[in-house]
Amino acid sequence: MGASDFSKLPHIGESLRRKEDYRFLTGAGQYTDDVQMANMTHAYFVRSPHAHAHIKSIDKKAALAAPGVIGIFDGQDVAGDSINGLPCGWLITDTSGQPMKEPPHPILAQGKVRYVGDHVAIVVAETLEQARNAAELVHVDYDVLPAVVDVRDAAKATALHEVAPDNHCYKWAIGDKAQVDAAFAKAAHITKLDLINNRLVPNPMEPRAAIGSYNRANDEYTLYVSNQNPHVERLLMTAFVMGLPEHKVRVIAPDVGGGFGAKIYLYAEDVCLTWASKKLNRNIRWTCDRSEAFLSDAHGRDHASHAEMALDKDGHFLALKVHTHANLGAYLSTFSTAVPTILYATLLAGQYSTPQVYVEVDAWFTNTAPVDAYRGAGRPEATYLLERLVSRAAWETGIGQDEIRKRNFVKNFPYQTPVALQYDTGDFHACMNESQKLADVAGFEKRKTASAAKGLLRGIGYSSYIEACGIAPSNIAGALGARAGLFECGEIRVHPTGSVTVFTGSHSHGQGHETTFAQVVASRLGIPVENVDIVHGDTGRVPFGMGTYGSRSISVGGAAIMKALDKIESKAKKIAAHLMEASDTDIEFANGEFSVKGTDKKIPFGQVALTAYVPHNYPLDKLEPGLNETAFYDPTNFTFPAGTYIAEVEVNPNTGEVKLDRFTAVDDFGTIINPMIVEGQVHGGLVQGIGQALLERCVYDRETGQLLTGSFMDYAMPRADDFPEFKIGHVCTPCTHNPLGTKGCGEAGAIGSPPAVINAVLDALAPLGVKDLDMPASPHRVWEAIQAAHA
Amino acid sequence: MQTHLTVNGKKVTVEAAPNTLLVQALREHLHLTGTHVGCDTAQCGACTVIVNGDAVKSCNMLLAQAADAQITTIEGLAKPDGTMHPMQAAFKECHGLQCGFCTPGMVMSAVDLCKKHPNASEQEIREQLEGNLCRCTGYQNIVKAVQHGAAAMKS
Numbered sequence: 001m002g003a004s005d006f007s008k009l010p011h012i013g014e015s016l017r018r019k020e021d022y023r024f025l026t027g028a029g030q031y032t033d034d035v036q037m038a039n040m041t042h043a044y045f046v047r048s049p050h051a052h053a054h055i056k057s058i059d060k061k062a063a064l065a066a067p068g069v070i071g072i073f074d075g076q077d078v079a080g081d082s083i084n085g086l087p088c089g090w091l092i093t094d095t096s097g098q099p100m101k102e103p104p105h106p107i108l109a110q111g112k113v114r115y116v117g118d119h120v121a122i123v124v125a126e127t128l129e130q131a132r133n134a135a136e137l138v139h140v141d142y143d144v145l146p147a148v149v150d151v152r153d154a155a156k157a158t159a160l161h162e163v164a165p166d167n168h169c170y171k172w173a174i175g176d177k178a179q180v181d182a183a184f185a186k187a188a189h190i191t192k193l194d195l196i197n198n199r200l201v202p203n204p205m206e207p208r209a210a211i212g213s214y215n216r217a218n219d220e221y222t223l224y225v226s227n228q229n230p231h232v233e234r235l236l237m238t239a240f241v242m243g244l245p246e247h248k249v250r251v252i253a254p255d256v257g258g259g260f261g262a263k264i265y266l267y268a269e270d271v272c273l274t275w276a277s278k279k280l281n282r283n284i285r286w287t288c289d290r291s292e293a294f295l296s297d298a299h300g301r302d303h304a305s306h307a308e309m310a311l312d313k314d315g316h317f318l319a320l321k322v323h324t325h326a327n328l329g330a331y332l333s334t335f336s337t338a339v340p341t342i343l344y345a346t347l348l349a350g351q352y353s354t355p356q357v358y359v360e361v362d363a364w365f366t367n368t369a370p371v372d373a374y375r376g377a378g379r380p381e382a383t384y385l386l387e388r389l390v391s392r393a394a395w396e397t398g399i400g401q402d403e404i405r406k407r408n409f410v411k412n413f414p415y416q417t418p419v420a421l422q423y424d425t426g427d428f429h430a431c432m433n434e435s436q437k438l439a440d441v442a443g444f445e446k447r448k449t450a451s452a453a454k455g456l457l458r459g460i461g462y463s464s465y466i467e468a469c470g471i472a473p474s475n476i477a478g479a480l481g482a483r484a485g486l487f488e489c490g491e492i493r494v495h496p497t498g499s500v501t502v503f504t505g506s507h508s509h510g511q512g513h514e515t516t517f518a519q520v521v522a523s524r525l526g527i528p529v530e531n532v533d534i535v536h537g538d539t540g541r542v543p544f545g546m547g548t549y550g551s552r553s554i555s556v557g558g559a560a561i562m563k564a565l566d567k568i569e570s571k572a573k574k575i576a577a578h579l580m581e582a583s584d585t586d587i588e589f590a591n592g593e594f595s596v597k598g599t600d601k602k603i604p605f606g607q608v609a610l611t612a613y614v615p616h617n618y619p620l621d622k623l624e625p626g627l628n629e630t631a632f633y634d635p636t637n638f639t640f641p642a643g644t645y646i647a648e649v650e651v652n653p654n655t656g657e658v659k660l661d662r663f664t665a666v667d668d669f670g671t672i673i674n675p676m677i678v679e680g681q682v683h684g685g686l687v688q689g690i691g692q693a694l695l696e697r698c699v700y701d702r703e704t705g706q707l708l709t710g711s712f713m714d715y716a717m718p719r720a721d722d723f724p725e726f727k728i729g730h731v732c733t734p735c736t737h738n739p740l741g742t743k744g745c746g747e748a749g750a751i752g753s754p755p756a757v758i759n760a761v762l763d764a765l766a767p768l769g770v771k772d773l774d775m776p777a778s779p780h781r782v783w784e785a786i787q788a789a790h791a
Numbered sequence: 792m793q794t795h796l797t798v799n800g801k802k803v804t805v806e807a808a809p810n811t812l813l814v815q816a817l818r819e820h821l822h823l824t825g826t827h828v829g830c831d832t833a834q835c836g837a838c839t840v841i842v843n844g845d846a847v848k849s850c851n852m853l854l855a856q857a858a859d860a861q862i863t864t865i866e867g868l869a870k871p872d873g874t875m876h877p878m879q880a881a882f883k884e885c886h887g888l889q890c891g892f893c894t895p896g897m898v899m900s901a902v903d904l905c906k907k908h909p910n911a912s913e914q915e916i917r918e919q920l921e922g923n924l925c926r927c928t929g930y931q932n933i934v935k936a937v938q939h940g941a942a943a944m945k946s
Contacts, residue, residue: 015886017883017884017886018883018886020891021882021883021888021891022875022883023891024888024890024891024894024895025865025875025879025882025883025888025891025894025895025898026825026865026866026868026869026873026875026879027823027824027825027826027864027865027866027895028825028866029825029891029892030824031824031827031892033824033828034818034824036822129808203926204890204892204926205827205829205835205837205890205892205893205924205925205926205927206827206829206890206892207828207829255890255891256890257827257829257890257891257892257893258889258890258892258926258927260926287828289831290829290830290831290832290835291831509890510889510890510891510927511889512889676886677886679886680886680889680927680928680929680932682929683928683929683930683931683932684889684926684927684928684929685929686929687928687929687930688926711830711831711832711834712830712832712834712835712924713832713834717834717924717926718930719920719921719924719930720916720917720918720920720921720923720925720930720933720934721914721917721918721920721921723917723929723930723931725913725931725934726929726931749929
């Protein structure tokens with residue numbers, strides 16, 4: 001079935017209430033820390049208090065003698081058992097043609113620690129309190145080394161890894177530099193910008209957690225883990241780290257309390273627990289403290305960039321050049337190397353028909369927690385840079401933030417950008433127009449006057465973003481360095497009575513797959529949504545899966561389910577043809593009924609399902625009994641959600657306080673299956689993006705490398721009273737290359753909103769002469785910028 | 792140390808060390824795992840329960856302090872037949888939850904809020920929910936849910 005037919009099915013586009021809500025609302029959710037098992041022990045990790053140090057010795061004697069302690073393991077124990085380090089899933093090739101520097105990433109430190117929170121030892125005891133107390137008794141003698149945390153200081157700092165003496169992981173480039181230089185030589189105007197994309201801590205509300213379990217009877221491991229992609233976790237752990245046969249390891253990601261990227265990766269703790277559960281022949285539970293999460297979850301963003309845009313005399317973009325320093329942290333996390341390259345630089349054409357783009361990226365190691373994909377992953381960094389630059393160009397040329405965008409929008413599709421991507425479809429003007437209408441841009445000047453009467457400065461900011469989602473065509477990803485395929489798998493199990501269980505590799509941790517996916521299947525089969533259950537998050541039940549990230553679930557996971565449904569429908573038609581004594585080709589299927597073209601003969605889906613399992617009157621010579629189909633779907637292109645966001649702020653020039661007064665988001669997600677869920681995803685993304693713009697910043701001490709924002713007391717998480725009610729709108733140009741026409745909606749809000757907010761703040765501050773501001777626009781920073789402009 | 796208290800209408804006795812937190816008693820001793828722990832600084836509110844009629848962060852209270860108290864957790868909010876409390880129903884109706892982890896604490900805070908401020912405005916609701924963090928929903932639908940729930944609790 002194609003996207004056009006799909007969008008016309010009953011219930012597609014309806015805001016069905018979520019099937020999963022009852023368990024969450026009644027306290028019956030089963031998160032990893034809720035899983036009860038006999039024979040349980042508890043783990044606590046000894047972590048480095050230093051950002052950079054040699055380990056001279058580890059003395060475990062006193063700790064081993066402490067009450068309740070069952071085992072303590074350090075780096076030597078791990079090395080003795082031939083446990084490998086954690087792999088990086090994406091190989092980036094340096095501009096020199098050499099592979100990136102890929103230092104070992106041990107699960108427990110091997111003679112050296114490289115960031116505060118680095119794993120030194122695992123302590124296992126009968127109770128958590130005993131493990132925690134014993135961890136205090138593990139005496140580690142450190143020889144402290146100088147630390148570096150700022151990416152701009154990395155080249156001159158003490159080396160973290162032997163393989164990278166200058167802390168440089170790779171230099172990577174895309175685009176035609178000569179053409180870009182030629183275009184700049186002819187420019188009527190050049191707009192320049194230096195900016196920092198602030199480091200963030202993802203902070204899903206459920207901290208990471210895991211339970212390692214080993215069954216000696218059949219030599220099998222089970223790992224419960226709060227993770228977004230249990231099959232990937234298992235693949236990396238068995239094939240790369242532990243050298244175990246995959247069929248002996250089951251990974252279960254039960255209810256997961258948010259991910260946002262931070263739970264994609266294989267972490268040291270997960271491997272330690274799995275490994276130690278066999279060593280000790282006990283089940284081992286570990287649940288991260290929030291303070292530990294701040295130290296050890298993969299962080300996001302952390303770029304320092306310089307960008308220049310060349311324009312002709314009419315404000316048309318001629319060329320863009322960008323240089324970015326990306327902070328990778330102390331080690332290469334699972335997808336870290338792809339974020340500032342493949343997922344960033346390829347998006348820098350944005351919504352514009354800029355003929356030439358050249359981007360250079362230098363990636364560095366620093367004494368900070370590993371940095372990896374966080375909601376948006378590279379695309380927020382690209383959008384922030386480009387949309388800040390475009391608004392600055394608008395102000396410098398006097399063209400207007402909206403007009404300069406419209407003048408440069410891509411109009412014809414498909415569109416090949418100069419940085420590898422091909423946009424299949426979109427309507428950027430429609431998003432801009434709809435957003436301006438919803439935002440009541442016409443009334444802005446009146447509101448500005450009203451603000452001024454209160455002594456407040458009102459500003460308006462635009463951001464027109466595009467992202468590449470539906471990750472990803474495996475062959476393209478492979479050519480770009482991916483060490484995994486990026487397809488998805490779906491299995492449809494029709495039961496004899498006609499109800500259906502769907503097994504999907506797309507994990508749901510807040511996205512509502514249990515409803516949206518059921519809506520897809522129920523609509524296709526013409527059965528009640530209540531008769532469809534979705535199973536995800538268990539390698540023991542789901543055939544395979546690449547998991548949930550990059551807004552890929554509906555466009556890739558949903559497409560796999562559609563393919564499996566095609567197979568179900570095809571087989572069911574043959575059964576129906578047999579039952580109605582007609583030809584296969586004369587059978588039509590709609591609204592849950594099979595009918596013979598041109599006759600009034602029809603039978604319901606349930607009767608065909610029953611016949612498949614009670615095949616008394618059945619073409620057994622031509623067809624197997626049963627109705628159970630699996631499909632793998634590998635996309636042929638990325639999907640390209642896009643939209644225009646408009647922010648309005650009021651700034652108090654005396655205190656620097658910024659109030660977000662209005663925010664409008666208009667997105668083109670292609671076909672929308674459940675608008676309620678999609679809008680919920682937008683709301684959540686917006687708050688994370690606006691959080692980055694106004695509140696959040698992860699700070700390490702530049703001298704000592706200590707994490708200064710290590711709790712919710714120090715790191716400003718967005719709260720309910722930081723926001724107005726958002727206005728949400730949609731434009732729909734269906735994706736042309738998947739069977740649903742969907743593009744994905746999970747990350748848009750976080751991608752599009754930061755530059756809209758900062759542009760609004762800068763617009764408000766323009767009368768005071770403030771031209772630049774880094775995120776977050778906290779009162780202190782804004783006040784400082786105002787004072788500096790006065791000086 | 793023995794502590795007697797009433798949890799979701801049932802009298803219980805918990806035998807636990809004196810430094811046991813109320814949230815530990817609920818989760819680990821009474822196996823009421825609907826109450827969650829999302830931080831270690833009493834900031835996130837995922838552990839919110841009702842103690843003697845007030846919403847309390849159960850990570851910030853010793854079990855001993857809850858001696859003889861009447862406690863309601865998320866498990867005790869629905870009717871015995873499973874019918875959801877109006878506030879729970881409002882969260883479902885308004886899509887006021889996504890991953891569900893902050894939800895029990897958010898719902899308990901919302902119930903307390905609406906009992907004490909049945910006519911709270913949108914801005915007052917936002918301010919009152921300051922002590923509960925949600926990373927998924929962007930709060931917009933939570934605020935709507937609280938408004939709906941408040942109306943339903945009155946009727």
